[in-house]
Amino acid sequence: MLGLCQYETNKLVRIQSVRLGSLKWSLNAAILLVICVLMLWNRKYQQFDLVVSSVTMKVKGVTQAHLPGVGDVVWDVADYSGPQQDKNSFFVVTNVIVTKNQKQEKCPEVPNKDKLCRTDQDCRKGAWNEQSHGIQTGSCVKFDVLRKTCEVSAWCPVETRKHPPRPAVLAAAENFTVLIKNNIRFPAFNFFRRNILPDMNSTYLRTCHRGSDSLCPIFRLGDVVREAGENFSDMAVEGGVMGVLISWDCDLDLLTHRCLPRYSFRRLDEKENNRTLYPGLNFRSDGAPGQRYAKYNVVNGAEERTLYKAFGIRFDVMVFGQAGKFSFIQLIIYIGSTLSYYAVTTVLIDWLIGTRCYSAEVGPNYWQRKVEAVQDGLQCVLCVSYVDESDVRLVKASHKKSLQLLKPISLLPRQQDTGHLTAALSWLQPTVDRDTEPKAGPGPEAGRVTGSGPGPEVGPGPEASSGPEAGREAGSGPGPEAGPGPELLPSAPAWCRCGRCSPCVLPQEELCCRRSAGACLTSSAPFEQLVLRRSLLAAVLLYQDPLSSPAGPGQAAALRHCAYRQYVSWRVGLPPKDAHPVVPSCCVRRIRERYPSPDGQYSGFMPVRTVTMKACANEKA
Incomplete structure (x- = not known):
């Protein structure tokens, strides 16, 4: 439950820069301007509703046309409106093929490649198909001088003309x-x-013209076709489909109230004959475009009819639209959705800094402060330093293979801990605290400078020499400190290069101080002075905890762990972030021999960051 009562926030890095600050506010201002323009242009602050519409049409016009074989005929609305069309559409006849005086009788079928015959056996009585004008009688009769077709019972004479x-x-x-x-x-x-607005009266409707008034609800058919980019004369031959689009884009707010129709026109069918098999309005099963209707009458007691195959233009009226009204909820939603646009500023400035377009010096420092890398616990990265190499190796830990034999994932230059180096050299100088320290030599007051126990710590006394007296610091055990180090093991592990490493339990502890064969680092005088020297270690512990007891319980463990950290600061320096430095096995053995555990049990080296000793270089510390 306590974990739920927490608040987390992002970490920010602030760069004091006039150029970056000006660029940030310029980009933010541009983004704000774009957001406001889009909000006003698209009315994103409004709630919208779609239109519900009904349409009625009234066509007017009369003309006189000459029909072949019929003569001059006057056409009014009842003649050219054709059959009833779908809702929201009307049809106007523009061309016609007339077949007069058809009666119910027998006559030859229209010739076709599959309707020609030679004898009666070629005609099957009662047969018909989708392209037939009637039912076959089973007889083969002459259609003209050269062709014979099957006789059919139909409205005769049958329609013969196919093209308008x-x-x-x-x-x-x-x-x-x-x-x-x-x-x-x-x-x-x-x-x-x-669309007939309140101020439109009968006088207005009789005189309005679309050329001068875009709101006029009366349209001339030729103008409709022309505004769609078509030619009425060409389109009238075979017909087509025109779309009349009425768009309502209404703003119902009080200050910006607007709700007027907007008309546009376009052709909806394919007009190119070479692009479609059946051009025109629609088609018959035999491929002839057009649609048919008939007018019936009775002549001498027999029913006759006149068949009209009509071609024309169908006009489909389509209504689209929406209305918007101010909504505080929609405004909040829009503002919330556009806040993410400001991330463009961050992305662009980060890109400029990362690509060093801004400053080559600022980039690395900026990313070190902003990005904190965390390594996966299963892929622990270890930091390895060899005495015979100048670079530091980063190696992924393995539970099966020796650390000495692993290949590095990268090589980095050693980043020296200058504070540690300065402090160590300062403590090793023979003139340190010359005003307060007695001359070198045995005596109880000689060890009171650092609180590390009796025995001389500085001066030209026995600690600076290489003789047998150099290793007689209190509690350090017998034996020389600056001598050759631990003895060579008769059976050193195969991965050991210096011959002084002890066998290890874990593969990630199998590390030697050298990459190639040679002298061990523990045999050097700097290792004795910087890592094993008791007075230096005691001074470091006293610096970290000024009130600690110099001879308290666990003093050997504290000195041992401090020696580990001294080695890391000396040989590794400042380890790369999230990389754990490893102390070689030979160095671990030498430190444990100098500062052993009373029960012989060791917890192993726990990789932690080294503590800088920059303050130790100050003589007043």
Whole structure:
């Protein structure tokens, strides 16, 4: 439950820079301007509702056309409107093929490649198909001088012409007009409107013209086709489909109230004959475009009819639209969704710093402060330093293979801990605390400088020599300190290069101080002075904890662990971030021999960051 009562926040890095600050505010201002323009242009602060619409049409016009074989005929609305079309559409006949005086009788079928015959056996009585004009009688009769076809019972004579006349018979339909009445409703706002506006009276409707008034609801058919980019005369021959689009984009706010229709036109069918098999409005099963209707009458007691194969233009009225009204909720949603746009500023400035387009010096420092890398515990990265190499190796720990034999994932230059180096050299100088320290030699007051126990710590006494007296610091055990180090093991492990490493239990502890064969680091005088010297270690512990007891319990363990840290600061320096430095096995053995555990049990080296000793270089510390 305590884990739930926490608050987490992001870490920020602030760069004091006039250029970056100016760039940030310039980008933020540009983004804010774009957001405001888009909000006002698209009315993102409004709630929208889609239109519900109904449409009625009234076509007017009359013309006189000459029909082949019939003569001059006057066409009015009842003649050229054709059969009833779908809702929100109307049809106007523009061309026609007329077949007069058809009666129910027997006559030859229209010749076709699969309807020609030679004898009666080629005709099957009662047969018909989708392209037939009637039912076959089983007889093969002459159609003309050269061809014979099967006889059919049908309305005779059958229709023979397939292609419409050119120019169109009713080309004058270009001057017909149509009144479109459109009623709309937006249910969410309970708003009603129609395209015949309140200020439009009968006088206005008789005189308005679309060329001078874009809101006029009366349209000339020729103008509709022309505004769609088509030619009425060409389109009238075979017909087509035109779309009349009415768009309502309404703003219902009080200050910006606007709700007016906007008309546009386009052709909906494919007009190119070479792109479609059946051009025109629609098609018959035999491929002839057009649609048919008939007018019936009775002559001498027999029923006759006149068949009209009509071609024309169908006009489909389509209504689109939406209405918007201010909504505080929509405004909040829009503001919240656009806040992410400000991330563009951060991405761009980070890119400029990362690519060193801004400053080559700022980039590395910026990323070190902003990005904190965390290594996976299963992929622990170890830091290894060999005395015979100048670089530091980063190696992934392995539970199966010796650390000495692993290949590095990268080589980095050693980053020297200058504070440690300065402090160590300062403590090793023979003139340190010359005003307070007595001359070198045995005596109880000689060891009171650092609180590390009796015995001389500084001066030209026995600690600086290489003789047998150099190793007689209190509690350090017998034997020389600056001598050759631990003895060579008769059976050193195979991975050992110096011959003084002890066998290890874990593979990640199998590390030698050298990469290639040679003298061991523990045999050097700097190792004795910087890592094993008791007075130096006691001074470091006293610096870290000024009130600690110099001879308290666990003093050997504290000195041992301090020796480990001294080695890391000396040979590794400042380890790379999230990399754990490893002390070689021979060095661990030498430190444990100097500062052994009373029970012989060791917890192993726990990799921690080294503590800088920069303050130790100050003589007043």
